[in-house]
Amino acid sequence: MFENLQEKLQRAFKNLRGQGTVSEENISEALREIRLALLESDVNLNVTKDLIEHIREKALGQQVATALSPTEQVIKIIHGELVELLGRDTARFKFASQPPSVILMAGLQGSGKTTTTGKLAQWLKKGGHRPMLVSVDVYRPAAREQLAVVAKSIGTQLYTGNVGADEAGTPLVLRLAKEAKRDAANFGCDILLVDTAGRLGIDEELMGEMSELKKLLNPSEILFVADAMTGQDAVNSAKAFHDRLGITGVVLTKMDGDARGGAALSIRQVTGAPVKFIGTGEKPDAFEPFHPDRIVSRIMGM
Amino acid sequence: SFTRTVDESDLEDLEAILLTADIGLSTTTEIIGRLRERAKREGIESGSALKNLLKQEIKSILDDVQRVVRPPSTPPEVILMVGVNGTGKTTTSGKLAAFFQSQNRSTLLCAADTFRAAAIEQLEVWSQRSGVPVIKTRQGGDPSAALFDALDAAKKRETQVVLVDTAGRLHTKAGLMAELDKMRRIAQKFVAGAPHQVFLVIDATTGQNGLQQARLFTESAGVTGIVLTKLDGTAKGGIVVAIAHELKLPVVFCGIGEKMDDLLQFDSAAFVEGLFN
Numbered sequence: 001m002f003e004n005l006q007e008k009l010q011r012a013f014k015n016l017r018g019q020g021t022v023s024e025e026n027i028s029e030a031l032r033e034i035r036l037a038l039l040e041s042d043v044n045l046n047v048t049k050d051l052i053e054h055i056r057e058k059a060l061g062q063q064v065a066t067a068l069s070p071t072e073q074v075i076k077i078i079h080g081e082l083v084e085l086l087g088r089d090t091a092r093f094k095f096a097s098q099p100p101s102v103i104l105m106a107g108l109q110g111s112g113k114t115t116t117t118g119k120l121a122q123w124l125k126k127g128g129h130r131p132m133l134v135s136v137d138v139y140r141p142a143a144r145e146q147l148a149v150v151a152k153s154i155g156t157q158l159y160t161g162n163v164g165a166d167e168a169g170t171p172l173v174l175r176l177a178k179e180a181k182r183d184a185a186n187f188g189c190d191i192l193l194v195d196t197a198g199r200l201g202i203d204e205e206l207m208g209e210m211s212e213l214k215k216l217l218n219p220s221e222i223l224f225v226a227d228a229m230t231g232q233d234a235v236n237s238a239k240a241f242h243d244r245l246g247i248t249g250v251v252l253t254k255m256d257g258d259a260r261g262g263a264a265l266s267i268r269q270v271t272g273a274p275v276k277f278i279g280t281g282e283k284p285d286a287f288e289p290f291h292p293d294r295i296v297s298r299i300m301g302m
Numbered sequence: 303s304f305t306r307t308v309d310e311s312d313l314e315d316l317e318a319i320l321l322t323a324d325i326g327l328s329t330t331t332e333i334i335g336r337l338r339e340r341a342k343r344e345g346i347e348s349g350s351a352l353k354n355l356l357k358q359e360i361k362s363i364l365d366d367v368q369r370v371v372r373p374p375s376t377p378p379e380v381i382l383m384v385g386v387n388g389t390g391k392t393t394t395s396g397k398l399a400a401f402f403q404s405q406n407r408s409t410l411l412c413a414a415d416t417f418r419a420a421a422i423e424q425l426e427v428w429s430q431r432s433g434v435p436v437i438k439t440r441q442g443g444d445p446s447a448a449l450f451d452a453l454d455a456a457k458k459r460e461t462q463v464v465l466v467d468t469a470g471r472l473h474t475k476a477g478l479m480a481e482l483d484k485m486r487r488i489a490q491k492f493v494a495g496a497p498h499q500v501f502l503v504i505d506a507t508t509g510q511n512g513l514q515q516a517r518l519f520t521e522s523a524g525v526t527g528i529v530l531t532k533l534d535g536t537a538k539g540g541i542v543v544a545i546a547h548e549l550k551l552p553v554v555f556c557g558i559g560e561k562m563d564d565l566l567q568f569d570s571a572a573f574v575e576g577l578f579n
C-alpha cells in the first residue's frame with residue numbers, strides 16, 4: 001500500500017530533531033512529498049502550485065522547539081490550508097421565498113445527476129419537504145424512464161408530461177420545465193428538482209439551453225454534480241458551468257470508491273462554490289452533507 | 303556529466319503539459335527523465351525538437367502494447383464491457399454493435415446490467431438504433447442468466463459477435479467484482495475461449511484513480527483493452543498513457559460523442575497530438 005503523507009514527511013524531517021527552525025533545506029523535500037500527494041489526489045497542477053507556495057511561507061521559520069514535531073506542524077499547516085480553501089462549514093441549502101423552490105441539476109455526462117436528484121429528493125423528504133421531480137433530459141436514451149424508476153422507488157411526485165411527437169430540443173426542454181413548475185405549485189410541492197441532460201462545457205448549444213432553463217425557472221440552487229474520480233480537467237468543466245450559470249453548490253459523487261477526490265479543491269478554487277453534498281453509493285440513501293476535514297484527511301492519505 | 307544542451311525550463315513546460323493531461327507524476331517523471339537523456343545524447347537544443355521527441359516517446363508507449371486480435375475461428379466472439387459507473391459502457395456497446403454490423407459481422411447485444419434504473423431500456427434504444435437485437439432479462443434479475451441466454455441465442459443463430467453490457471461498479475467493491483469473475487467463468491464454460499475481449503471503459507475526464515481501476519478490473523475480469531470515452535470534451539485522457547506504461551494495456555477504441563457513429567478505432571498519433579493541443 002501507499003505510504004501516507006505523514007510517514008513521508010517524517011522521512012523528510014528525519015534530520016531535524018527538536019532544535020532550530022524549519023529551514024529552506026529541510027522544507028524542500030517535505031514540499032516535494034506534499035506536491036506528490038496533492039497531484040496523486042488529482043488536485044489541479046496550478047492549484048497545487050499555489051498551495052505549495054502558501055505552505056512554504058507558513059512553514060518556513062516555524063519554531064521546532066514546541067510540543068509539536070516538524071512533521072506535526074507541517075501537517076497542521078497543510079490541513080489548515082486545505083480546509084481554508086474548501087470552506088470551514090458545511091454549506092446550508094437555500095430555498096425560495098415563494099414556493100416551489102427550484103433546484104437545477106447540472107453537470108457532465110455520467111457524473112451522477114439523475115441518481116443524485118433521487119437522493120436529494122429523499123433527503124428533502126426526510127427534512128419535511130414535498131419535492132417533485134422532473135427530467136428534461138430529452139436526449140439520452142431512457143434518461144426520463146430512469147428518473148421515473150428512481151422517483152417510484154423513493155415514492156416521490158414526478159412530472160412526466162407529454163413529449164408526444166415533439167422533436168428533442170430546447171423548446172421541448174423549456175416546455176417540460178415550465179409545465180413541471182406549474183404542476184409542482186398545483187400539487188402543493190414546495191420544491192421542484194430538475195434533472196438535466198449531461199453536457200460538455202464547450203457545447204455551445206446545450207450550455208445555451210442551460211442558461212435559458214435558468215432564466216425560465218429562477219432556481220434557488222444550481223448544483224454542479226461532479227464525479228470524485230475527475231482529474232485535472234475538473235477546473236475546465238467547473239469553470240465553464242460556473243461562468244455560464246453561476247453555480248451555487250457542488251455535489252461530489254462516487255465517494256464510496258478509493259478516489260482521493262482532489263477535484264473538490266480544484267472546483268472550489270475556480271468557482272468559489274462550496275461542496276454541499278457527497279454521494280456514497282448507488283442507492284437513494286447513499287448521500288451525506290459534505291464535511292471539509294474528512295476529504296482533507298482523505299487527500300492527505302490519512 | 304552536465305551538458306548545456308537541454309533547457310530545463312523547456313522540460314518543465316513539457317512536464318506541466320503531461321501532468322495537466324492526467325498522465326500522472328510517476329509516468330511523467332519517467333518520460334521526462336528519458337527525454338532528458340535522449341536530448342543530451344542526440345544534442346537536441348530547440349524546444350520544438352524536444353516536443354517532437356516527447357511525442358515519439360509517448361506514442362511508442364502506446365504502440366508497444368498494441369496487440370493483434372483476430373476473431374475466434376468458431377464464433378461467437380464474446381466481448382464484455384466493464385468499468386466504473388457512468389463511463390459510457392452502454393453507449394459504447396450500442397456504438398460497437400453498429401460498428402460490427404457495418405463490417406458485416408452479425409451481432410447480438412446482451413443487457414447484463416439488471417441493476418441500474420432503466421439500464422435495459424437504454425440498451426433497447428441502442429438496439430433499435432443499430433438494428434442489432436438485444437437479449438435481456440428483467441430488472442433485478444441475474445446478469446449471468448442474461449449472459450447465458452445471449453450465448454445460447456448466439457449459438458443457435460450463428461451470431462458472430464456478442465456484446466455484453468454490464469452494470470457500472472466501483473473496483474473497490476469485492477462482491478460486485480466477484481460477479482464479473484462469475485460471468486467470465488460462465489462465458490468460458492459455454493463458449494471456448496470466451497470472453498475473447500474484455501473492454502474496460504474509461505472516461506477521459508478520469509484522474510489518477512484510473513490506474514487502480516485498470517489494475518483491479520484486470521484482476522477480476524481479465525481486461526484486454528481500453529475504450530476511452532468522452533474525448534470530444536476538454537479532457538485529454540492521459541491516464542491511458544500511465545495504464546499502457548504500467549499495466550501494458552492497449553487502447554482499442556475512442557468515444558467522441560453521444561451519437562452512434564461517434565466511435566473511432568484508436569489512433570495513437572492523433573491521440574498524442576491531442577495531448578498537446
Ligand SMILES: Nc1nc2c(ncn2[C@@H]2O[C@H](COP(=O)(O)OP(=O)(O)OP(=O)(O)O)[C@@H](O)[C@H]2O)c(=O)[nH]1
Pocket residue numbers: 107108109110111112113114115116137140143196197198199253254255256257278279280281282286387388418470472
Ligand atoms: N458508486 C456510486 N455510483 C454512483 C453514485 N452516484 C451515481 N452513481 C452511478 O453513476 C452512474 C451514472 O449516474 P447517473 O445518475 O445516471 O448520471 P447522470 O449524470 O444522470 O448521467 P447522464 O444523464 O447520462 O449524463 C450510475 O451507474 C449511477 O448508479 C455514487 O455516489 N456512488
Ligand SMILES: Nc1nc2c(ncn2[C@@H]2O[C@H](COP(=O)(O)OP(=O)(O)OP(=O)(O)O)[C@@H](O)[C@H]2O)c(=O)[nH]1
Pocket residue numbers: 109110140198200385386387388389390391392393394415418421468469470471503531532533534535556557558559560564
Ligand atoms: N460527450 C460524450 N458523451 C458520452 C460518450 N460516451 C458516453 N457518453 C455519455 O455519457 C453518459 C453515460 O453513458 P452510459 O453509456 O450510460 O455509461 P455507462 O457506463 O453505461 O453507465 P452505468 O451503466 O450507469 O455505469 C451518457 O450521457 C452518454 O450519452 C462520449 O464519447 N462523448
Ligand SMILES: [K+]
Pocket residue numbers: 109110111227387388389505
Ligand atoms: K464520469
Ligand SMILES: [Mg+2]
Pocket residue numbers: 113114115137143195196197198
Ligand atoms: Mg441523467
Ligand SMILES: [Mg+2]
Pocket residue numbers: 391392393415421467468469470
Ligand atoms: Mg450502462
